[in-house]
Amino acid sequence: MTLLVVGSVALDCVETPVATRDNVLGGSAVFFSYAASFFSPVRLIGAVGEDWPLEHTKMLQAKGIDTSGLETIKGGRTFRWRGRYLPNMNDRETLEVHLNVLEQFQPVLHDTHRDCKFLFLGNASPIVQLNVLEQAKGAVLTVADTMDLWINIQRDELGQLLRRIDGLVLNDSEAKLLANDENLVRAGHAVRAMGPKFVVIKKGEHGAMFFSEHETYVMPAYPTPTVLDPTGAGDSFAGGMMGHLAAIDRFDQQALKEAIAYGIVTASFTVEDFSLDRLEKLNRHDLDRRLDEYRRMLLF
Amino acid sequence: MTLLVVGSVALDCVETPVATRDNVLGGSAVFFSYAASFFSPVRLIGAVGEDWPLEHTKMLQAKGIDTSGLETIKGGRTFRWRGRYLPNMNDRETLEVHLNVLEQFQPVLHDTHRDCKFLFLGNASPIVQLNVLEQAKGAVLTVADTMDLWINIQRDELGQLLRRIDGLVLNDSEAKLLANDENLVRAGHAVRAMGPKFVVIKKGEHGAMFFSEHETYVMPAYPTPTVLDPTGAGDSFAGGMMGHLAAIDRFDQQALKEAIAYGIVTASFTVEDFSLDRLEKLNRHDLDRRLDEYRRMLLF
Numbered sequence: 001m002t003l004l005v006v007g008s009v010a011l012d013c014v015e016t017p018v019a020t021r022d023n024v025l026g027g028s029a030v031f032f033s034y035a036a037s038f039f040s041p042v043r044l045i046g047a048v049g050e051d052w053p054l055e056h057t058k059m060l061q062a063k064g065i066d067t068s069g070l071e072t073i074k075g076g077r078t079f080r081w082r083g084r085y086l087p088n089m090n091d092r093e094t095l096e097v098h099l100n101v102l103e104q105f106q107p108v109l110h111d112t113h114r115d116c117k118f119l120f121l122g123n124a125s126p127i128v129q130l131n132v133l134e135q136a137k138g139a140v141l142t143v144a145d146t147m148d149l150w151i152n153i154q155r156d157e158l159g160q161l162l163r164r165i166d167g168l169v170l171n172d173s174e175a176k177l178l179a180n181d182e183n184l185v186r187a188g189h190a191v192r193a194m195g196p197k198f199v200v201i202k203k204g205e206h207g208a209m210f211f212s213e214h215e216t217y218v219m220p221a222y223p224t225p226t227v228l229d230p231t232g233a234g235d236s237f238a239g240g241m242m243g244h245l246a247a248i249d250r251f252d253q254q255a256l257k258e259a260i261a262y263g264i265v266t267a268s269f270t271v272e273d274f275s276l277d278r279l280e281k282l283n284r285h286d287l288d289r290r291l292d293e294y295r296r297m298l299l300f
Numbered sequence: 301m302t303l304l305v306v307g308s309v310a311l312d313c314v315e316t317p318v319a320t321r322d323n324v325l326g327g328s329a330v331f332f333s334y335a336a337s338f339f340s341p342v343r344l345i346g347a348v349g350e351d352w353p354l355e356h357t358k359m360l361q362a363k364g365i366d367t368s369g370l371e372t373i374k375g376g377r378t379f380r381w382r383g384r385y386l387p388n389m390n391d392r393e394t395l396e397v398h399l400n401v402l403e404q405f406q407p408v409l410h411d412t413h414r415d416c417k418f419l420f421l422g423n424a425s426p427i428v429q430l431n432v433l434e435q436a437k438g439a440v441l442t443v444a445d446t447m448d449l450w451i452n453i454q455r456d457e458l459g460q461l462l463r464r465i466d467g468l469v470l471n472d473s474e475a476k477l478l479a480n481d482e483n484l485v486r487a488g489h490a491v492r493a494m495g496p497k498f499v500v501i502k503k504g505e506h507g508a509m510f511f512s513e514h515e516t517y518v519m520p521a522y523p524t525p526t527v528l529d530p531t532g533a534g535d536s537f538a539g540g541m542m543g544h545l546a547a548i549d550r551f552d553q554q555a556l557k558e559a560i561a562y563g564i565v566t567a568s569f570t571v572e573d574f575s576l577d578r579l580e581k582l583n584r585h586d587l588d589r590r591l592d593e594y595r596r597m598l599l600f
Contacts, residue, residue, distance in 0.1 A: 087482045088482050089482065089483065182387045182388050182389065183389065183525060183527060184505070184523075185523045185524065185525040186525050189525070203506070205484070206503070206506040206507075206520075207506075207518075207520060209523065216523055217523070217597040217598075218507075218520040218521065218523050218597070219520065219598070219600075220506075220507060220518035220519065220520045221518065223484075223485045223509065223516055223517070223518050224485065225483060225485040225486050225489070227483060254600070257600040258600050260600075261600050295600065297517040297518070298517075298519070298598035298599070298600075299598070299599070300554070300557040300558050300560075300561050300595065300598075
């Protein structure tokens with residue numbers, strides 16, 4: 001089945017204790033769609049400015065990603081983010097954010113987009129996310145991401161979104177903030193009670209937790225010794241997860257668990273190099289081999 | 301097989317955001333031996349002062365723990381620790397430490413102790429740990445814990461210990477400090493290269509990592525929604541782990557993985573109440589039931 005992602009397309013500047021990279025390809029929709037493309041057909045909706053290097057679009061297209069929904073805004077500049085990772089490579093500080101074309105962007109779905117059965121709403125204002133949800137008439141599984149900003153300034157709108165989506169993916173500090181509870185297990189249940197059928201909490205190097213009405217579980221991250229740049233790990237996780245679900249066209253309990261495992265494994269490759277550099281060298285066989293290793297790791 | 305533990309016996313004062321408890325039963329050898337006693341016979345070696353309430357000893361004896369090695373030092377006071385947990389209940393600050401009788405304590409092993417096949421050296425000066433190791437002639441599996449203090453002030457002696465033990469159990473910040481590496485996967489391998497056949501890194505609410513020459517894996521914590529007091533979780537983990545190994549009298553790869561799972565599950569009960577309160581209400585069936593749940597949680 002085809003998977004639709006609406007999210008940011010960015011040029012990132014990433015500083016780590018070891019190296020710095022300027023103006024590298026980034027953004028939630030980019031990491032998500034590239035990761036998902038190992039599993040299923042993907043259509044991307046997003047906006048860039050006139051400064052956007054066309055070779056990035058070509059690179060996505062070469063992976064089979066449908067970029068017909070990637071709009072170039074006349075006279076606009078691409079969204080830019082600059083961040084610095086602390087020595088533990090799990091925590092980071094945002095140094096600069098320039099929304100640029102994203103400030104006004106209202107995604108419009110064409111017929112091929114509206115028909116997609118699997119929809120991922122990358123981090124954006126819940127008002128924009130609700131608007132996309134309204135248009136995605138063919139979606140049977142809708143999953144969204146969010147961030148602390150929207151929890152703080154658009155909590156009501158986020159609440160409306162949560163009552164209408166099937167799944168929410170967010171990180172641990174965001175879940176604690178949204179639930180106002182420092183215990184992550186209770187926080188996960190509390191967020192689920194706000195509407196979504198399931199909640200996935202991303203814990204960075206500590207893996208992910210899953211919450212549905214009848215299931216609660218934690219899966220650890222795959223322990224890679226090489227962590228060069230964690231940027232995009234969360235979006236790659238979501239891409240691997242949704243890509244697998246779209247590929248098998250199922251989202252029952254077993255499918256979701258397998259999907260989370262694929263998400264974890266996909267993200268474990270992303271962090272091994274800057275931007276999409278590691279994923280570009282990857283094939284599906286590498287993913288499946290690491291998934292098998294991961295499965296054995298958890299068997300006792 | 302019988303398991304011997306040498307470690308601290310303490311009276312703890314624990315402050316959490318929700319409640320405070322003064323002078324409750326604590327110490328590494330206490331949590332360890334109580335946890336291990338669900339699995340195998342345990343002999344405890346430690347020291348207390350004249351202020352030690354005898355009902356604590358009786359409580360340990362009622363669990364079948366051999367306390368003949370628990371020495372009461374004339375005129376001495378029991379080791380005391382006061383700590384405060386931050387709202388996340390994973391980080392804590394030590395407010396007071398009074399070593400008291402532990403300042404001079406040199407454990408002496410009697411014949412019944414020397415014959416034990418499984419030995420756990422609770423956190424203590426590596427000089428004391430080496431001295432105990434020297435006496436434990438019958439030990440076939442020796443595992444030690446340590447802490448940042450010894451890494452900082454007795455690194456050479458700790459190095460000697462590491463070359464002589466089979467396994468080291470330590471927490472994540474200690475592993476990073478010892479290896480001088482912020483990447484936990486690399487740190488684990490580096491610590492193993494210092495001598496022990498295997499290293500287990502405790503990550504608190506994020507579970508545990510295992511390192512041997514041919515195996516690296518992570519196992520998450522069991523996601524309990526009830527965390528009242530994490531004190532003793534690490535020692536309960538080690539107790540469950542070593543207790544299982546002693547019970548099955550094996551320490552091959554499969555046995556070690558099962559043992560780590562038992563350790564994780566045992567610790568998940570400890571944190572659900574203050575001191576040993578939760579473990580006192582527990583039976584082996586509860587542990588096995590949660591282990592089954594944990595096993596299913598990791599199966600996909």
